[in-house]
Amino acid sequence: MPTIPDAKPFHYEFGIDHVALVCIDMQRDFCQAGGFAESLGDDLSKLQPCIPVIAKLQEAFRKAELPIIHTKECHKPDFSDLPTAKRNRGNPKLKIGDVGPMGRILIDGEPGADFIPECYPQEWELVISKPGKDTFYNTEFDDYLKMRKITHLIITGVTTEVCVQTTMRCANDRGYDCVLVEDGTDSFFPEFKEMTLKALVAQGGIVGWTATSDQVLKSLEPILAAR
DSSP, X not given: OOEETTOBSSOEEOOTTSEEEEEEOOBHHXXXXXXXXXXXXXXXXXXXXXXXXXXXXXHHHHHTTOOEEEEEEOBOTTOTTOOHHHHHTTOOSSOTTSEETTEETTBTTSGGGSBOGGGOOOTTSEEEEESSSSTTTTSSHHHHHHHTTOOXXXXXXXXXXXXXXXXXXXXXXXXXXXXXXXXXXXXXXXXXXXXXXXXXXXXXXXXXXXXXXXXXXXXXXXXXHHO
């Protein structure tokens, strides 16, 4: 059984038939100039370090023929899944649904809601459009994991303390064993990332595990060698 012996707070094991890589919200609206994050005044450079890390993990999982799941936070064009409170929160100069440089902000099917080229899904990989921070909320995520008998999730994406942490906590409540890749996630607020990583593994791994991408890749070496 593949193992990450140096994961925090202790070793992490997973079955090769029961693990998936989850890439959360690697979207143009969050990661590129002209998107929603920039309209909020966020420093896009803070998210750039995790992009090549996630791309490398995706490459390894594809070579190992293991499933990859991509999420994107977005809403229906008619706002039927967008609470008014969410649209108005923070008093942004451009709200969800407004027209920005990359189309209507965080609306499914618009260029800004699409994935950045470096982390773009392959046509056979599952893409989940989620209306909230939690990937399980009002989506097919849990049904897909159960259908594929996936019990272990290797989690990456942005931002660490919002959609990434929320998804990991909700996965933990549902019985999934999750490891967050430390260098495969980033936040516009580095101090929030640091505290999130500590909180997830506190009290003996109350939410789950963390590990570096190198540790994850090393655990995949026996699988890759057998392919």
